[in-house]
Amino acid sequence: MHQYGFAVVGTGNISAAHIDSIERLPNARLVGVLGRSPEQARDLARKHDAKAYDDLNSLVADDEVEVVCVCTPSGAHLEPAVAAAQAGKQVVVEKPLEVTVERARRIIEAAEQAGVKLATIFMARFSDSHRLLKRTIEAGELGRLLQADASVKWYRSQAYYDSSDWRGTWALDGGGALMNQAIHAVDMLLWLMGPIQEVFAYAATLAHERLEVEDTLVAVLRYANGGLGQLSAATSLFPGQPKVMDIHGDKGYVRVKDDSIEQWQLAGVSDEERERLLGRYSAQASGTFSDPMAMSFENHRRQLEEFLRAVETDVGPLVDGYEGLRSVEVAEAIYRSARTGAPVELATRDRDR
Numbered sequence: 001m002h003q004y005g006f007a008v009v010g011t012g013n014i015s016a017a018h019i020d021s022i023e024r025l026p027n028a029r030l031v032g033v034l035g036r037s038p039e040q041a042r043d044l045a046r047k048h049d050a051k052a053y054d055d056l057n058s059l060v061a062d063d064e065v066e067v068v069c070v071c072t073p074s075g076a077h078l079e080p081a082v083a084a085a086q087a088g089k090q091v092v093v094e095k096p097l098e099v100t101v102e103r104a105r106r107i108i109e110a111a112e113q114a115g116v117k118l119a120t121i122f123m124a125r126f127s128d129s130h131r132l133l134k135r136t137i138e139a140g141e142l143g144r145l146l147q148a149d150a151s152v153k154w155y156r157s158q159a160y161y162d163s164s165d166w167r168g169t170w171a172l173d174g175g176g177a178l179m180n181q182a183i184h185a186v187d188m189l190l191w192l193m194g195p196i197q198e199v200f201a202y203a204a205t206l207a208h209e210r211l212e213v214e215d216t217l218v219a220v221l222r223y224a225n226g227g228l229g230q231l232s233a234a235t236s237l238f239p240g241q242p243k244v245m246d247i248h249g250d251k252g253y254v255r256v257k258d259d260s261i262e263q264w265q266l267a268g269v270s271d272e273e274r275e276r277l278l279g280r281y282s283a284q285a286s287g288t289f290s291d292p293m294a295m296s297f298e299n300h301r302r303q304l305e306e307f308l309r310a311v312e313t314d315v316g317p318l319v320d321g322y323e324g325l326r327s328v329e330v331a332e333a334i335y336r337s338a339r340t341g342a343p344v345e346l347a348t349r350d351r352d353r
Helices: 015-023 038-047 056-060 078-086 101-114 128-138 158-162 177-181 183-193 271-280 298-313 321-340
Strands: 004-009 028-034 067-070 090-093 118-120 145-153 196-204 216-223 228-234 244-249 252-257 260-266
Touching: 004 015, 004 056, 015 028, 015 067, 015 298, 028 038, 028 056, 056 078, 067 078, 067 298, 078 090, 078 101, 090 101, 090 298, 101 118, 101 321, 118 298, 118 321, 128 183, 128 244, 128 252, 128 260, 145 183, 145 216, 177 183, 177 216, 177 228, 177 321, 183 196, 183 228, 183 244, 183 321, 196 321, 216 321, 260 271
Parallel strands: 004 028, 004 067, 067 090, 090 118, 145 228
Antiparallel strands: 145 244, 196 216, 216 228, 244 252, 252 260
């Protein structure tokens, strides 16, 4: 079995999810790491018996590196992703793909020109519950989709934002609770409901100091299929609540709380069947609503596993660059609406190739 050599760019919190996942895949191995702090990179490299690179050029020049995971602050994804692609490396970028549509497109173009695979991390798509819900929708068991809502009412302390100079900035965070935390919910709504055609939003900074971006946002959504929806995104709401998604069709209703199915009301499903399903698709509760690292890394591992399968079989990964671009387009539209006080329409193409 071939073991793909991985390098991780960025040594912040989310790099732990990538390194853990790499080390639990039989066909992957961690070759090296690169970080803004050389000392932190060296410490992390020693811990995992890997190299610590001095700069990006030395990383992408390393023949042992076949896949690069970009785990830098969101607004610093462009440079390492493009450099990796131009060097012929396969590229995995943490969410969001970048903080603007223009910068995200530049990553996609670099990967296409180099002929390498590109994936955006949206690991919630790989949970058992969300996969079941996707299959159920595609089979028509919920009927015509009428409404889809997502609630990400989380809490982050002032110390969280003060811990890094990039947090809470437009340039490197790309936004606040929407772009950093609730972008997963945006991706999930797009994946399950299809394109969003129009948005209207309010955003404010209500509970934190020294932020350029919002810590509280609400948006109303109109989907291209005619359905409606609501989105709440916050890091201001102490003590925080688990994320929730509600999908309503004319034949049923499903609620997913974190990665567990909490409600499953479908026509023709008996109480006994429902109880069995709720028990089977119950996951360990996440604590990310108040602690960004209180999560399982299993879905990251599943996504990297699927990405390597895509590399080996020369097919597109489930969450490629275009899929990553869609949520950034929606976030930009929501922010534009919040700034202007007016609804904003989006192009409703499924994929902009």
